[in-house]
Amino acid sequence: MAQLIADRRDVDFVLHEQLEVAELAKNSAFTEFNRKTIDLIVNEARNLAIKEILPLQKISDEGCVFDAGTVRVPEAYHKVYKNYLDGQWLAMGDTPEWGGQGMPKPVCLAASEYFHGACNSFMLFHMATHGAARLIENFGTEEQKNQVLKNMYAGKWSGTMLLTEPDAGSDVGALSTVARRNPDGTYSLSGSKIFISGGEQDMVENIIHPTLARIEGAPEGTRGISLFMVPKYRIKADGSLGEFNDVVCTGIEHKMGLHGNATCSLTLGGKDGCIGTLIGEENKGMAAMFHMMNEARQMTGLQGFANATTAYMYALDYARQRIQTKHMTDPADAGPAAIIRHPDVRRQLMIMKSFVDGMRSLIYYNGMIQNRCQLSDSPEEKERLKNIEEVLTPIIKAYITDKAFEVCSHAVQVYGGYGYVEEYPVAQLLRDARVFQIYEGTNGIQSMDLVGRKMGMKKGAAFMAYLEEIRSTIEKARNIESLRPLAENLEKLLGSYTETAMVLGKAAASDKVLNAFAFTHPFLEATGDLTMAWMLLWRALVAEPKIGLKKKDDAFYKGQITTARFFINTQLPVTAGRLASIRVMDGAAIDMEDAGFGG
Amino acid sequence: MAQLIADRRDVDFVLHEQLEVAELAKNSAFTEFNRKTIDLIVNEARNLAIKEILPLQKISDEGCVFDAGTVRVPEAYHKVYKNYLDGQWLAMGDTPEWGGQGMPKPVCLAASEYFHGACNSFMLFHMATHGAARLIENFGTEEQKNQVLKNMYAGKWSGTMLLTEPDAGSDVGALSTVARRNPDGTYSLSGSKIFISGGEQDMVENIIHPTLARIEGAPEGTRGISLFMVPKYRIKADGSLGEFNDVVCTGIEHKMGLHGNATCSLTLGGKDGCIGTLIGEENKGMAAMFHMMNEARQMTGLQGFANATTAYMYALDYARQRIQTKHMTDPADAGPAAIIRHPDVRRQLMIMKSFVDGMRSLIYYNGMIQNRCQLSDSPEEKERLKNIEEVLTPIIKAYITDKAFEVCSHAVQVYGGYGYVEEYPVAQLLRDARVFQIYEGTNGIQSMDLVGRKMGMKKGAAFMAYLEEIRSTIEKARNIESLRPLAENLEKLLGSYTETAMVLGKAAASDKVLNAFAFTHPFLEATGDLTMAWMLLWRALVAEPKIGLKKKDDAFYKGQITTARFFINTQLPVTAGRLASIRVMDGAAIDMEDAGFGG
Incomplete structure (x- = not known):
């Protein structure tokens, strides 16, 4: 199998070409994290993930054992748990004061993509520990911190x-x-x-x-x-x-x-x-809880994404290996061929790739703005970056986990009958992924957060900061001839989106509020589509000037343009339809009498 | 729990009010099947399903046991298997010559909705037997038929x-x-x-x-x-x-x-x-296989539908029972309330209801046209009905099983965390439903069948017969003032649909064939949406004159109008977007270099 879990070439593309994460090393907080160090870290994470964590995935499906008040994890966890802690991965992005490694966030997220993509069940133990430690670090007394933090960040507790x-x-x-x-x-x-x-x-x-x-x-x-x-x-x-x-x-x-x-x-x-x-x-417990919840929601998005990226890698590999007779669609070349030649399989792979690529960019980018926010000297810039993060959080939690489930389901479909058999890896990825749409606040709750809190937050300033970033990418792409049609299509969609946001916002503030809240989830989906298109266009923008420079990279860079084209020209018309549906804002779901639902 | 598996009121509505199945009794083949008899049959089926088959569902999840060449089914199956056979349900729609009961198809399908909705794993044994028997009845020699058919239709073999x-x-x-x-x-x-x-x-x-x-x-x-x-x-x-x-x-x-x-x-x-x-x-094995496959595909649609209808009933009941604090969406009445009051829960219930209602009408209707075809004296009418069935088959197989999986997933979401726990029934329904999209020809294959075979079949006559039925419903609805806006919206969508069909058909017959076949699945989805809207508008047409006649039925009949309104005004704009995306027919999925997919 060519490459498992995450596509390393693409991880590097986002870290170094799209986000230029090594630029952070110019700041004293990150001096040691130059490109070379970052690459070493990702190598190490990838090795640990593939060699030690991935073999736990199948075993993890056998479950934990409850026995008279105790819980036994699968026996094989213990050794890997120790190795994960020895590698000091648990607190890789945290402050050295409590034993953390102080890595830039996008690098932590790249490492986490490998770890979670290998075995989310195992990693959730660490994720829970980390979230609890962060909560105590942010809100606990000095005494509480001294009591627990070092042991928690070291994974002893x-x-x-x-x-x-x-x-x-x-x-x-x-x-x-x-x-x-x-x-x-x-x-x-x-x-x-x-x-x-x-x-x-x-x-x-x-x-x-x-x-x-x-x-x-x-x-x-x-x-x-x-x-x-x-x-x-x-x-x-x-x-x-x-x-x-x-x-x-x-x-x-x-x-x-x-x-x-x-x-x-x-x-x-x-x-x-x-x-x-x-x-x-x-x-005042809820305030602390919400602070922690924001991180937990972003990490839930990562969990979903990790299943999606692994599912895509498996499906792609399977589509390249699985030989079947070619269908009538290409009679000129009707011999046996890998199913990646079938248009409907390619359609599914393109859907998977565009989501996985877009999710990776979005999640790493969200990490990058947190680092930039932390480093910035300008209160306005700090505020602006914080604002963008506020808007992105429900998208990362809900849109990514919704689409991750769909990506895993496509992987099952690409495998055909084998996809339904637990001997192959994709069925478990689908089953595992379903909970991410529910926990840490259901995706319905996330959509209410987006429309009810984030859209109106600070008189709309948070939402504006988010839209401004998208506009800036569109402007840059418009100046490159081959990307102009894509930039223009995205701009058109953005126009329709902002119009819809106003219609929805107005309704939510009126006596049509119940009706409006029957459309928050579709609106969140449209917002996610817009965000994906933005990320993919940005990728195309980075890739375009590099086409033709090195032959071995050509397929990769051209693939960025083709993926952006696929999503913008094939997915966004559907998004436009969804936005139109929101603007109609039919009240049927609210008008329905309870008895009318039947039963 | 109010009513399990299928909504009896709605089953009766489709059988007696929408399709008027008892009218078949005017024909000598069905004289004994008057309304009273049909109601008795559905009663019996419902009783058997709820009392005996439904308790197998949880047990069935424990699986069958393979042991040195033998397979043991769950012990509890044996008694119910015998009772199912004693009730002569296996061959309920088949000819008395071989031991069948000769019931009208829609009645068989109503009974099957109850049986499969109770436990699809158990029913699949019968379904496989029935399909094999039908194959031998249609294509076997007299000797073969005499050897096996009576034993098969009796379920002994x-x-x-x-x-x-x-x-x-x-x-x-x-x-x-x-x-x-x-x-x-x-x-x-x-x-x-x-x-x-x-x-x-x-x-x-x-x-x-x-x-x-x-x-x-x-x-x-x-x-x-x-x-x-x-x-x-x-x-x-x-x-x-x-x-x-x-x-x-x-x-x-x-x-x-x-x-x-x-x-x-x-x-x-x-x-x-x-x-x-x-x-x-x-x-000549493939011809017989395809004949049988058509029936198997229709039955696979029924399997998916059955999971969807059960999942909807559970979710609806849960939404009515589960008390949580009301959210900010209705501050005037902020006390604890059932979650069915939440707009986003209602949105999901409306999606589920519109699909389940539309699927029921479509599946029973497809049975009805088969009976009408069999009874008709006119070769033209026989041909016309056969044509409609040809077009509906891939929609029933693929669209219904795709949407059934989504409906089951919505049920999990409505249950929240409990939805992910196997103690509650919806997780299993979701897992069980995933295979219907794969077996009996993957849904990708179905979409190729729709575009590659059915659309052009008999110079487009099959497809035209299907569209003509939709137009006829629109015309009737246009004459009722309260339904006119819905009729007009559906007509507009139909226009966009036929335009798209031509664009796609032309591309499929050109050197853009590969590109066209990357859009067969989206086209099938749009075709399914159109078919659902047609079914729901037809239901509204039947319900509308009955509103106000009997108080106890009012919520039900008004619910038909509200459901049609929901689907036509909220779903069809998205469908229109999908059709627009097909007409753009961007070639990215085909143009993508294989290496560009990554991995």
Whole structure:
């Protein structure tokens, strides 16, 4: 098989040609990350992913084992877990103060594409730990940070996020876990949490659970929610482990996929009392949660993308290997041929490639603007970059995970009957990918975030900053003759998009608000299409001047133009139709009587 | 739970109000099937489905067991298998000559919706038997029919279809199973077949395998393929069972879903010699196969539809039961409410309902035209109806199974995190449904059939007959004031559709043929959308005069208008965009250099 997981040539293209990530080395924060170092890092990540993590994928599907309150991960995880930590990958992008490697974000994301593309179930343990550590780093007291951060970033201890309860899913404000103040300033928690990724496991010495709960007497809803740090084992003053803290795992879910990550139900304080310390202020838990959630949403997009990129590589390889008779579509050359010669297979590969390429550019770019924001001296520029990130977050979470599922489904179709058989790798990728559309805020919630919060945020300034970036790419492409028709088609779509955004925004602010919110998901899809087209046109812009320079690179660079052409000329007319449908904004979904749905 | 599997009110609506199936009783072939009898049949089917077949669904997911050449189905199947046969459901639509019940097709399809919607894995055993029996009834010799048909239609013996081989999937012509002529007129077969649904099982005494093979010396490709009847146990002159016929099951597949139907690998004639008798003429196997395939494709559409209808019923019920806090979209009434109040949930339910309703009408209607064709005295009318069926077949197979998978995926999304957990029913429905897009000819193949064969068939007469039916519904709807805007919107879309069909047809007949065939699947999707809109408008036409007559039916009838409005005003603009994309017919997918795909 030519190359597994991610297409290295394309990873390099985005890092070095589209984003010029090594330019960050001019800044003192990143001096050591020149091109050579970055390439070494990506090499190492790719090796670890292919040689050690990828073999876990099939094994992971066998699932974790729940046994009397304990959870055993697949035996093969343990060695790789250790090697992943030894390579210091867990905190690759974090501050050296707590043991991080301080790498530029796009490089971390490239490494993560390899890791997650190899085995998302295994990587989710690390991802959860990292998210919890970041939360404590940003909102914890010095004491809390000193207690846990080094062990967490080193992966000796893991982390989770205790949010969902049986009757509080998307509706976080309904949660009923209670915290009672103790005289010593700690809190005693009791309640039940579900859907906790890595809530219990046997690869680490301790587990740190950031936990949402309501302090006795606090207001109802989200305004009365506080955040606590709850360890599995209590932590003594000298940092060593004390008593069991009464966080009991009562079971793990039997899921459609992602079997290799334990989704746990936990009971807090059932017996001996579960002690937690407050993170941040009382009743302000949601703010910290949302901060962390933004990162988690971006990482969920990466998870989806990673499945898509692996699925594409497999499907492409299969289409090149699988010999069948040519169909009537090319009678002049009717001998046996690989199915990549079939127009309908090529159509599917082009869809997959354009999404995967566009997703890669978008995700790495989003990392790049975070670094630029961090490095910038200009408050206006910082604000502008932050604004773009705000708009991109729901797109990365929802659009990418929706399309990733479609890409995996195309991979199954390209494999034909073999795609449905678990002996081949694509069925598992499809099953695993389905949850990304649900967790960390369903994609419906993301679409409400885009229209209800991001579009109007700062009087529209965030949204404008995003649109301005697209316009700037269009302007550049217009100056290159071979790209002008594509630039003009995208500009036309952008016009229709902004018109639609205004129609939708106006409706959302009127008494037609319910009706408008039946169109947020289609609008998010259109926004994602627009973003993909932007990324692909930008790629074409980078590739165009390089065509003809080196023969061995020609197919690659020409492929960038052809992919942009495919997406802009074949997908965007459908997007235009979707925008037209939003502008019609028929109220049928709201007008329907409940009884009219039948049943 | 209000009502499981299929919505009975809607089943009755299609049977009696939209299609007026009891009118068939005026004809001597169907005299006994008046409304009362039909209702009794549907009652019985529904009872059997809910009480006996539905409990098999969860069990079926545990899978069949392969053990040294034998296959054990789940233990619970045996009793229900017997009850299904005792109810004489297997041959409900077939001729009494061979033990059939001679029911009208739409009634059979309504019963099948219940059965397949309850457990598709279990039903596929019957479906395979029925398809094989129909093949032998249509193409077998009198001797063959006498040997097997009564036992098959009674379900004492089962049937399969031995078509696919490891290197001959979509490319049937590449098959390498060989048949050698024996002096007694029989043939000795040897070869390997894969993906054989129900190829081995323990519910029946014998299994009849219609088998595609190439007679020694026959031409290559599809022109040299013959069809044979190959029993698992040889059949003696008196009809009793003889020796084992050397059809050896070597394993079953571990699949993404549909675990409760064994997908077998079979070796023919490895040891003792496997004897078959010719069905039809030598080298004419493909014609018989295609005849049978048409029925199999229609039934595959029914399988997908059945999963969609069940998934919709579950999601609707869940959306009505699941209480969460209302979102900001309705601040005036912000207390806890069922999630069916959320606009984005309603949007998904409307998508599901419009597809499920449209699919039901389409599938039953397709059954109705087959009965009408059979009863008609006019050769022109017979031809016309046959033409419509020809065009509808790839739509039913491909469009319905594509959209069924989407409907099941929406059901998972409506369930949120619970949707991903196998304890709830929708995850399995999604996994089970994925194969329908692949088997009986991938949906890519179906799209080639639509554009490459059906569109040009009989100088376009088949396609014209189909379009004429749509036009006739539009004309009727135009005369009803409240439906006129919908009729006009559909008419506009139809105009754009026929224009696109001409552009595509012209390209397919030119040197742009490869390019054209990269757009057959989008064209099939547009054709399906058009067909759904037609069905929904027809429903609205039937419902409209009944609004206000009986209070208890009002929500149902108004719901028909609202559903048509939703689909025509919200979905068709997207379809129009897809048609525009086809007319652009960008050649990127063909122009792409193979190396440009990367990897």
